Amino acid sequence: MATLYEHVFDWDSYLQFGTRQFFKRKEAIYSQGTCGDGFYFLKKGLVRIVSVNASGKERILNIVIPNQLIGVQSLDQRQHFTTAIAVKDSVVYHFPCETFKTLLKEHPKLVPLFSRTVIHKMKILLDRINLDTLTSEQKIALLLHNICYEFKNYEIPISQQDIASCTGLTRITVYKVLKQWQEDGIIEIMNRKYYIKKPDFLRNLVN
């Protein structure tokens, strides 16, 4: 998640072909293991993509802000290998497989648009993989830094446990690092919100 990312994908003109759906906070848009049909475009809200591994541990893979696609892995009606949960009440447009196929025929420009999106998702996953060669401090630094970068204009509700789930560390480790940073004046914590005082410090940690 939280990979710095400049392009906005312009799907607006295609939205009319999808079906609008509303999801309440905490509701699942799709669930790992169920069969999907097509994909979704997030118009409004905030969605968290998680994945449960073989031994039942849950990882946050990505936080999706509006104007991005979700669930592309099931374009061709296979099983979802992640779960998408609305963090805030959200509005999505659903594009079933068949709809999308028809659309593609009529709008060939969609192909590069779609593939760019998918490739971006791959990049996010790869970044996540690279995360795990780092020390825990570096992991957290990179995560926070990227979140600030990618979600400039969004207030992202991220708890200690979320950070743990994103990085694969335990909550206690996250707590320790955060506490240390607080003492060193690198971050400030005010009623469970984090303010980065010295972004350069985080940046240098990773370099």
Added chain:
Amino acid sequence: MATLYEHVFDWDSYLQFGTRQFFKRKEAIYSQGTCGDGFYFLKKGLVRIVSVNASGKERILNIVIPNQLIGVQSLDQRQHFTTAIAVKDSVVYHFPCETFKTLLKEHPKLVPLFSRTVIHKMKILLDRINLDTLTSEQKIALLLHNICYEFKNYEIPISQQDIASCTGLTRITVYKVLKQWQEDGIIEIMNRKYYIKKPDFLRNLVN
């Protein structure tokens, strides 16, 4: 890497539109950071996909056997975020961006074929992410188990160091686990090749 995977993607009829290229063992097909143009289809040989993270550590992401695509991340001429290196002398077909665009127009069936491939790549990456919540023993077990599964008919040259690079463990840890397993009769090591005696043990470790 090494995700069990049943489908074979039938690109054969499209190969004529690509350019055939030969790569010697150890040669790079493309390199992380360079700009790519299109993608490659591996016809013959064996290719290893690696990625170097910010702090210079290298990870093996995937081992690609014939009849799969490589380098799809640069379909639209962006930077490669991985490096592909031939493990054996290999034959690939290169499909530059423009060629592929033309092809797509004439053969709409390529769209699902291509997207399936890309989605498969995403699955591989995700599996890799899930790997890191496991213990070192579990990581190695899963890796070996998957390799056996995916590469049934291939002899995959995988060294201790490769296992280390795949799992993110140190060579020493890999060695320790392997030694223990050998003593317990779970695997057998004969001139640096590994034979799994009790696949169920590996399976149970993860399940």
Added chain:
DNA sequence: ATGAAAGTGTAGCCTATTTAACATATTTTT
């Protein structure tokens, strides 16, 4: 064929993280 380079076997120390455990605070549900 030979020297260089890469991979493996092994030991021991050390510290960063995990686990466990419990108190307190906050948020959500009814």
Added chain:
DNA sequence: AAAAATATGTTAAATAGGCTACACTTTCAT
């Protein structure tokens, strides 16, 4: 407004896996 469910603060103990170091093998390049 009370009860239930989540999230956080904190400590102490156990340990897994990292790093160092070095001898020995095998493979590769010329």
